[in-house]
Amino acid sequence: MSQSKRIKSGPMSSVDAAWLHMDTPTNLAVITGVMIFDGALDFAWLQKIVERRLLIHDRFCQRVRETRLGIGTPHWEIDPDFDLQSHLHRMALPEPADQGALQEFVAEIMSQPLDPRMPMWHFYVLDNYCSGWALVARLHHCVGDGMSLMQLLLSITDDQPDAPLPEQQIDDHGDAAWLSRLAYRALGTVDALEKSYRQASEMAHEGLELVTNPRKLADLANMGASGFMALNKLLLLPPDRRTIFRGQCGVGKTAVWSRPVDLEMIKGIGRAMGGTVNDVLIAAVTAALRRYLEEREQRVDRLDIRAIVPVNLRPMDELSELGNGFGLVFLSLPIGVEDPLKRLVVLRRRMNAIKNTPEAVVAMGILGSMGYTPIQIQKLIVSIFGSKGTLVLTNVPGPRQRLYMAGSPMRSLMFWVPAPGNLGMGVSIISYAGEVVLGVATDACLVPDPEAILDHFYAELEFLHSWGHSPLQDQVEPIEDVNLEPAPEAVSENGMCAALTRSGQPCKNRARPGLSTCYAHRAVEPAAQP
Numbered sequence: 349m350s351q352s353k354r355i356k357s358g359p360m361s362s363v364d365a366a367w368l369h370m371d372t373p374t375n376l377a378v379i380t381g382v383m384i385f386d387g388a389l390d391f392a393w394l395q396k397i398v399e400r401r402l403l404i405h406d407r408f409c410q411r412v413r414e415t416r417l418g419i420g421t422p423h424w425e426i427d428p429d430f431d432l433q434s435h436l437h438r439m440a441l442p443e444p445a446d447q448g449a450l451q452e453f454v455a456e457i458m459s460q461p462l463d464p465r466m467p468m469w470h471f472y473v474l475d476n477y478c479s480g481w482a483l484v485a486r487l488h489h490c491v492g493d494g495m496s497l498m499q500l501l502l503s504i505t506d507d508q509p510d511a512p513l514p515e516q517q518i519d520d521h522g523d524a525a526w527l528s529r530l531a532y533r534a535l536g537t538v539d540a541l542e543k544s545y546r547q548a549s550e551m552a553h554e555g556l557e558l559v560t561n562p563r564k565l566a567d568l569a570n571m572g573a574s575g576f577m578a579l580n581k582l583l584l585l586p587p588d589r590r591t592i593f594r595g596q597c598g599v600g601k602t603a604v605w606s607r608p609v610d611l612e613m614i615k616g617i618g619r620a621m622g623g624t625v626n627d628v629l630i631a632a633v634t635a636a637l638r639r640y641l642e643e644r645e646q647r648v649d650r651l652d653i654r655a656i657v658p659v660n661l662r663p664m665d666e667l668s669e670l671g672n673g674f675g676l677v678f679l680s681l682p683i684g685v686e687d688p689l690k691r692l693v694v695l696r697r698r699m700n701a702i703k704n705t706p707e708a709v710v711a712m713g714i715l716g717s718m719g720y721t722p723i724q725i726q727k728l729i730v731s732i733f734g735s736k737g738t739l740v741l742t743n744v745p746g747p748r749q750r751l752y753m754a755g756s757p758m759r760s761l762m763f764w765v766p767a768p769g770n771l772g773m774g775v776s777i778i779s780y781a782g783e784v785v786l787g788v789a790t791d792a793c794l795v796p797d798p799e800a801i802l803d804h805f806y807a808e809l810e811f812l813h814s815w816g817h818s819p820l821q822d823q824v825e826p827i828e829d830v831n832l833e834p835a836p837e838a839v840s841e842n843g844m845c846a847a848l849t850r851s852g853q854p855c856k857n858r859a860r861p862g863l864s865t866c867y868a869h870r871a872v873e874p875a876a877q878p
Contacts, residue, residue: 357425360412360490363672365421368412368464368490370730370768374597374791376461377489379497381763382454382605385756386480391438393754394473396513398436401504407491407670408435412464427467435469440476450477451604454484458601458789462488480756492670494658494742494765500670505751505758585678587735588654592646593637593794594738597772600792605762606802608783609809617812623692626743628812629777629784630699631692633741634681636804641683643800651684655741655775656733657702658765677702678737688812734769746780762787 360368370377402408410424441449453474462468468488475481487497588594611625618628641648659675680698685691742765751758762785764774772791777784786805788798795801845855846864859865 357413357423360422360424361671362421364490367672368422368488369727370489370766371461372727373461374599375767375770376458377766377768378458378462379485379487379489379494379763379765380454380458380603380789381485381487381498381501381761382450383483383485383501383753383761384477384480384759385482385753386759387756389473389475389481389756390754391473391475393513395432395436397504397754398471399432400513402500403432405500405670408467408469411466412468412490414464430467434466436471436473438473438475441474445474445476446478450474450482450484451602454603455601455789455792457484457486458603459599462486480759483753489672489766493672494744494763496670496672498744498746498763502747502751505753507749507751509752509755509757511752585736588738589651591641591651591653591738592644593653593773595772595794597770597791598793601789602792602796602798603764603787603789604798604802605785605787606805608760608785611779611782611784613809613813614784617809620815621689621692621812623696626699627692627696629743629786630679630681630741631688631695632805632808632812633775633777633786634683634691634695635688635808636801637681638683638686639804639807640801643804648683652680653683653738654678654680654736655739656737656768656771657741676733679741688808688815730769732769734767734771737771739773739775740765740767740771741775743777744779746778748781750781760785764789 367377406426407424409426409430411427413423413425415422441453443449453472457472462470468491470486472484472486473481474484485497485501491497492500614625614628618625621628623631637653638648641651655678657677657679659677679695679702682691682694682698685694746761758780760783761780762776762778764776764787767774767789772794774787774789776787776789778787779785786802788801790796790798843859845859847855855865
């Protein structure tokens with residue numbers, strides 16, 4: 349697209365403006381993605397791909413122009429000095445140029461703010477990673493949400509290694525239209541909900557006014573009881589429980605990701621436990637956080653911590669559009685539930701309860717209202733939201749088929765959305781080509797060793813996989829019938845489970861440490877006394 353055809357200037361949406369102003373020195377509103385490729389890098393080909401598939405979007409050649417008094421929404425304007433070389437950086441990792449070196453590089457750049465005097469994105473091409481190369485992308489949240497930006501990154505890939513470059517430039521929607529067919533859900537999309545985004549934004553303004561004008565309650569009641577209840581729940585939600593995951597963040601960050609996990613194995617665990625892939629993965633993350641706390645002698649009894657979960661609010665045919673079109677919901681992770689079966693059923697019930705409420709739409713309305721308020725008030729609202737959660741959690745089904753860039757096959761991908769306010773942890777789960785990867789980004793002051801969380805994640809999946817292939821699992825009640833009430837237990841004398849199977853035979857599983865039953869029997873019946 350020629351410069352003359354570009355949109356020279358235009359107002360920023362209120363939601364995008366809210367994300368623009370969420371930057372703090374210790375928590376940047378920047379999305380970070382990592383794409384890893386096998387084979388040799390053809391940098392000249394990659395540069396042409398970026399020019400012809402990325403720069404056709406006006407937003408990647410535009411910078412931000414703030415209003416003079418800091419009131420109202422900023423504008424987008426074409427950067428007259430735009431130079432691709434200032435955004436596409438070719439670099440090399442220090443030896444041994446392995447995953448550890450790449451993780452350190454990602455953690456380092458996570459702390460670096462983007463310059464609003466330039467288009468707010470950067471690509472780093474690391475051409476000596478292991479036996480291939482890596483592309484690290486940083487894009488400010490005001491450009492788009494995690495969904496739209498992941499779709500855009502995937503739009504510069506191909507489904508064949510020898511795919512030709514596009515012969516002509518196309519408009520904003522043509523190149524990325526096929527991506528709208530990719531399934532994207534965090535915990536599932538919210539239904540139409542009978543409320544438009546404009547109503548949600550108005551409700552957010554009204555909610556902030558309730559303290560000074562209680563008569564507004566009557567007007568809100570006319571907008572729908574469910575919407576009002578959701579708004580009330582969000583604004584009056586108490587601060588989250590204090591754990592070592594919460595505290596004052598610093599500038600330094602850490603970033604790690606797991607080795608690929610076979611998706612079919614996760615599906616097998618889900619079939620054995622009566623849950624979905626999403627249920628299993630979120631339950632395993634919850635277990636990993638519990639084990640991390642226990643290892644550091646933190647109390648976990650009856651502990652719940654809240655994860656802030658982005659939820660897509662776009663129709664499927666608009667997934668490739670830039671901008672922010674998502675809401676936020678709070679999911680309480682049952683850290684205090686020790687038993688894996690019980691933990692999964694609790695999570696499943698909580699996630700199902702969230703899916704059919706207007707909480708995500710109302711949260712989006714609050715974000716939109718922030719775009720119209722002075723920056724100081726915006727920062728106050730962000731800090732309030734930050735106090736209500738402990739981490740940001742995303743779970744995205746990615747492409748099922750192998751993709752290529754500049755002729756190189758993509759081995760894996762990972763991304764993190766920012767943690768607003770003073771949140772110190774972001775957990776991302778993404779599937780690609782039959783595998784699942786877990787990524788953990790943390791504040792280095794709060795969680796300096798996120799690789800320990802990965803180790804606990806592996807251990808939980810291994811346990812669930814072993815349990816799912818045990819003959820005992822066929823004798824366990826369906827997950828819906830699991831009793832959620834705790835049962836008293838004694839310590840096993842010989843280290844073996846003290847329960848009996850349905851055939852009356854002694855269970856052959858080992859008891860959990862310090863208890864009298866195995867994980868399976870703990871979920872379905874009280875422990876037999878030794």
